[in-house]
Amino acid sequence: MRVSETLIPTLREDPGEAETVSHRYMLRAGMIRKVAAGIYTYLPLGLRVLRKIEKIVREEMNRAGAQEVLMPVASPAELWRETGRWDFYGKELLRFKDRHERDFCLGPTHEEVITDLFRREVRSYRQMPLNFYQIQTKFRDEIRPRFGLMRGREFIMKDAYSFDRDEAGARLSYQKMYDAYNRIFARCGLTFRPVEADTGLIGGTSSHEFMVLAETGEETIVYSEEGTYAANVERAEVLPPDASELPAPRPLTAVSTPGRRTVEEVTKFLKIAPTQLVKTLLYTTGKDTVAVLVRGDHDVNEIKVKHLLGATDVELVVPERVPELTGAPVGYAGPVGLKNIRVLADWAVKAMANFVVGANKADTHFVDANWARDFTVDHFADLRNAQAGDPSPRQDGTLKTAKGIEVGHVFMLGTKYSQAMKATFLDAQGQEQLAVMGCYGIGVSRVAAASVEQNHDAKGIKWPIPIAPFHVTLLPLSQSEPVTQLASSLYRSMQESGIEVLWDDRDERAGVKFNDADLIGAPFHLVIGEKGLAQGQVELKVRQTGDTKKIAPDQALPTLT
Ligand code: ATP
Ligand code: MG
Ligand code: MG
Numbered sequence: 001m002r003v004s005e006t007l008i009p010t011l012r013e014d015p016g017e018a019e020t021v022s023h024r025y026m027l028r029a030g031m032i033r034k035v036a037a038g039i040y041t042y043l044p045l046g047l048r049v050l051r052k053i054e055k056i057v058r059e060e061m062n063r064a065g066a067q068e069v070l071m072p073v074a075s076p077a078e079l080w081r082e083t084g085r086w087d088f089y090g091k092e093l094l095r096f097k098d099r100h101e102r103d104f105c106l107g108p109t110h111e112e113v114i115t116d117l118f119r120r121e122v123r124s125y126r127q128m129p130l131n132f133y134q135i136q137t138k139f140r141d142e143i144r145p146r147f148g149l150m151r152g153r154e155f156i157m158k159d160a161y162s163f164d165r166d167e168a169g170a171r172l173s174y175q176k177m178y179d180a181y182n183r184i185f186a187r188c189g190l191t192f193r194p195v196e197a198d199t200g201l202i203g204g205t206s207s208h209e210f211m212v213l214a215e216t217g218e219e220t221i222v223y224s225e226e227g228t229y230a231a232n233v234e235r236a237e238v239l240p241p242d243a244s245e246l247p248a249p250r251p252l253t254a255v256s257t258p259g260r261r262t263v264e265e266v267t268k269f270l271k272i273a274p275t276q277l278v279k280t281l282l283y284t285t286g287k288d289t290v291a292v293l294v295r296g297d298h299d300v301n302e303i304k305v306k307h308l309l310g311a312t313d314v315e316l317v318v319p320e321r322v323p324e325l326t327g328a329p330v331g332y333a334g335p336v337g338l339k340n341i342r343v344l345a346d347w348a349v350k351a352m353a354n355f356v357v358g359a360n361k362a363d364t365h366f367v368d369a370n371w372a373r374d375f376t377v378d379h380f381a382d383l384r385n386a387q388a389g390d391p392s393p394r395q396d397g398t399l400k401t402a403k404g405i406e407v408g409h410v411f412m413l414g415t416k417y418s419q420a421m422k423a424t425f426l427d428a429q430g431q432e433q434l435a436v437m438g439c440y441g442i443g444v445s446r447v448a449a450a451s452v453e454q455n456h457d458a459k460g461i462k463w464p465i466p467i468a469p470f471h472v473t474l475l476p477l478s479q480s481e482p483v484t485q486l487a488s489s490l491y492r493s494m495q496e497s498g499i500e501v502l503w504d505d506r507d508e509r510a511g512v513k514f515n516d517a518d519l520i521g522a523p524f525h526l527v528i529g530e531k532g533l534a535q536g537q538v539e540l541k542v543r544q545t546g547d548t549k550k551i552a553p554d555q556a557l558p559t560l561t
């Protein structure tokens with residue numbers, strides 16, 4: 001492509017609104033433009049990057065045996081009512097009415113729509129397993145859209161949904177996607193790590209997130225140095241608070257706390273099975289009160305409570321009794337959890353500082369527990385070990401934390417959706433069975449931004465070759481006849497040999513062209529200067545390393561291919 005014929009509105013100055021490197025550089029390189037909060041137009045360069053990522057995703061999804069479909073952006077409320085998510089999804093679901101006053105939403109994810117397809121079209125186990133995927137625009141009315149493509153309201157996702165005959169098959173489908181994701185992110189040139197994850201609004205039985213490691217990541221992961229354990233802190237059973245945020249510790253003392261409700265009472269009160277317990281945060285709200293924040297599955301019937309430290313007696317403080325947790329009805333888990341508690345002002349931070357922890361003894365608690373001092377990882381493992389049903393805590397090594405960007409997420413759904421929507425098939429015995437499902441997402445547009453977070457310097461982006469908008473920027477530094485002629489012949493021969501080349505054919509100063517080339521970040525820059533050419537040389541620069549070398553013009557093509 002010729003720069004003179006392409007809209008690449010680069011910016012010299014940093015746009016004020018951009019807080020992260022990727023947001024700043026993608027705006028400055030003329031790749032994206034904001035239309036509304038969290039809603040962007042992809043300009044030619046930005047779109048080329050997305051198409052590259054999509055191509056890698058398609059190749060690997062096809063290779064893993066998934067078939068591509070394309071579902072609608074608008075979906076009818078009836079389907080969402082069947083699973084209860086019409087009420088449950090909350091404000092992230094953008095709803096509207098059509099001219100007949102029928103309720104619709106813009107799809108934030110497509111479990112309902114694909115499960116509806118399955119139950120209508122698939123009858124027999126012979127047609128299974130199945131895995132459908134699409135690459136499509138999603139809409140989530142994010143409370144805080146930010147960081148450009150990183151957290152948009154409208155964004156591009158690859159979502160896939162598997163349907164298996166049984167658990168074992170579903171696990172195999174999950175593993176295939178897990179493997180495909182590893183290949184996809186490796187091929188995109190990202191440094192990443194799969195971690196155990198929470199299931200959030202999608203629900204299901206287990207999941208892994210793929211985290212791109214970057215300082216600007218919104219997620220915190222904990223992992224063992226030995227590499228045997230890695231999890232999102234939302235999921236991790238060890239939740240190390242940030243010591244710098246906490247007031248000085250007080251001595252740990254045991255107190256008698258007779259008459260507290262037991263976990264059994266609590267679970268009964270919530271109408272859940274104790275086996276559904278997963279996570280709790282525990283702290284004091286007053287001198288003597290133990291508060292338990294529950295983190296659920298966005299489903300009132302599935303509120304999951306667990307006493308974090310193995311205590312047997314807790315008093316339950318449900319979010320409606322905690323006024324600071326505004327907008328959190330009982331059982332709605334959105335604003336609950338360590339990550340969110342952090343932003344819930346002083347009240348929560350203070351509470352976390354010297355908190356009451358459960359003892360394993362009836363009628364006893366410790367007050368003024370201090371995480372760093374009183375709970376080593378091993379100690380914690382002991383406590384959890386003491387709990388029935390959790391015999392194998394794995395995080396017994398030294399744990400470290402890192403920041404990450406969630407670029408992909410795979411879920412084992414089980415029969416959550418097939419049951420709600422009666423998605424069945426006939427097995428070999430002619431018996432009706434529920435399909436066992438999995439679902440798998442990749443934030444295609446987020447991958448682009450995450451790549452910039454990992455690959456940049458003070459001058460701009462350094463795209464990895466597989467997802468770069470162009471392989472080469474061709475930079476003739478003058479409009480003289482020999483320079484232009486060489487540029488145009490190299491342009492043609494590169495195109496003919498499949499090298500994607502951006503020809504900066506503008507009549508601009510060398511400095512402007514260099515700056516733009518560095519900003520846009522193609523992996524190779526081929527500079528044709530008048531003086532060099534007179535000596536039979538052009539200059540090849542590798543953007544990633546900054547290395548340059550002088551070569552003869554007729555060596556340019558062989559060097560690049
Ligand atoms: P997050 O925790 O960042 O809000 P999520 O867990 O809600 O993401 P999923 O439901 O797991 O997202 O969706 C699958 C993938 O879609 C995510 O792993 C992420 O890469 C991408 N994604 C989700 N929300 C956004 C968004 N607002 N903007 C861009 N990409 C997104
Ligand atoms: Mg989200
Ligand atoms: Mg998430």
Ligand code: MG
Pocket residue numbers: 200209406408409
């Ligand atoms: Mg997720």
